[in-house]
Amino acid sequence: MKGLLGQQGIIMRRKSSRLILAASALSTLIALPAMGNIFQDELDQVDFALKNNPTHALQQSLESCLAQRNSAVKLNKMGDEVRARRALQYCFDSLNLSKTYVVRVAAPSQRELLAKAKKEYDQALSLTPDAANGLAIYRECAACHEPEGWGRTTGSVPQIAGQHRTVIIKQLADFRAGNRDAVLMVPYATVESIGGAQAVADVAEYISTLEMSVENGVGSGENLALGEKLYREHCLECHGENGEGSNDDLIPRLQAQHYKYMVRQFKWLREGARRNASEEMTALSMALDEDEMEAVLDYASRLQPNEEYRAPPGWKNPDFEQ
Incomplete structure (x- = not known):
């Protein structure tokens, strides 16, 4: 049986009644642990075990471990x-894993990733864009984002048509710097x-x-009054009265964005994947409970x-x- 974890970012979908999940591929060297690691x-x-399933655990055990x-x-x-390690211990027990420890090559710090993305963002923003070349590049993007850039209502792909140019540049720079994950997006970026900053x-x-x-x-439309209330309290100041965002301030346009895509991104915020x-x-993603999250994103999607x-x-x- 194959493991549950693959490359970059946890993604879940149903296919032929089997649960397929993907997450960051990890490679490690066995050694003694450093303090704090x-x-x-x-x-x-645990991630390696979920990806490769070396003990041939049952699907139910893998899902519970995840x-x-x-x-x-x-x-x-x-x-x-303490509680975090206790939760991981469940995986070691249920998957019959023995504990070893690793020496890792130092990964770039969050500050370094941000600086790398900021450098390319500034460079791209300073260049005169060539929309004709942009179309040539976008032909590859259209395989997922669709020729119109409308994505998919399932939320697997966002609507990017009409998004602010600065926001698109920033997101691409973040993908390229390793500051944002997406299992399908990263290879295309x-x-x-596609080429450099130009x-x-x-x-x-x-x-x-x-x-x-x-x-x-x-969304379901069942709690739009609460959604509007939460939007006005927490979102309006930055994203605008009508979700228009801001090109100058790097605030994404929320208008007509797929509800399920926003839910997925919100959950990734909570998990540290964004x-x-x-x-x-x-902070907002952590503060709202599940019902509040669904309500405000349902409202925003409309x-x-x-x-x-x-x-x-x-x-x-x-x-x-043609």
């Missing part, structure tokens, strides 16, 4: 290492795949000009762009017409 060493071993693993990460972020500037320019769909995925998020967004940004009914991207 014990939790990370044990987490690395839940405990995610709980351990949250507890450790809260400073409760590399220098080897390519980032070009494709961001093209995407930002695409007309937006207003037929995006939304390392490029602001402190305010991370915010609509102005008429000038909307695609007319039945619109297809003419750049992709």
Whole structure:
């Protein structure tokens, strides 16, 4: 039986009634632990086991371990290492793992990742974009994001059409710097795949000009009053009255974004998988309970762009017409 964890970022989906999950691929060398690294060493071993399933554990055991693993990460972020290691111990017991420890090559610090992304962001922003080259690059992106840039209502792919150019540049820079994970996105964003900072500037320019769909995925609509209240309390100041965001202030446009995509990103914020998020967004994701999160994101998903940004009914991207 194959393990549950693959490369970069935990993703869950159902396929032929089997649960497929993906997460960061980890490689380690066996050695004695350094002080302060014990939790990370044990987490690395659990992730390796979930990916490779060396003890041939049952699917149910792997799924239960994954839940405990995610709980351990949250507890450790809260400073409760004792309970975090206790949660990981469940995995060692249920998967019949023996503990070893690792010596790791020092990974770049969060500050270094941010600095690397900021450097490319500044460089791309200073360049004059070439939308024609942006289209040529985007043809590869369209395999997932669709020719119109509307993504998928399932939330597996976001709507990027009409997103602010600066926001797109920043997200691409973060992917390339290793400051944000996404199992399918990262390979398409590399220098080897699309080119340097000029390519980032070009494709961001093209995407930002695409007309937006207003037929995006939304939530159940059961608690929109609470959602509006929470939006006004926590989101309006930055994202705007109508979710318009800001190109100048690097605030993403929320209008017509797929509900399930936003839910997934919010959960990744809680789990630390969105390392490029602001402190305010991370704190908010931890402060809201599940019902509040679903309510505010359902409300946000129903915010609509102005008429000038909307695609007319039945619109297809003419750049992709045969």
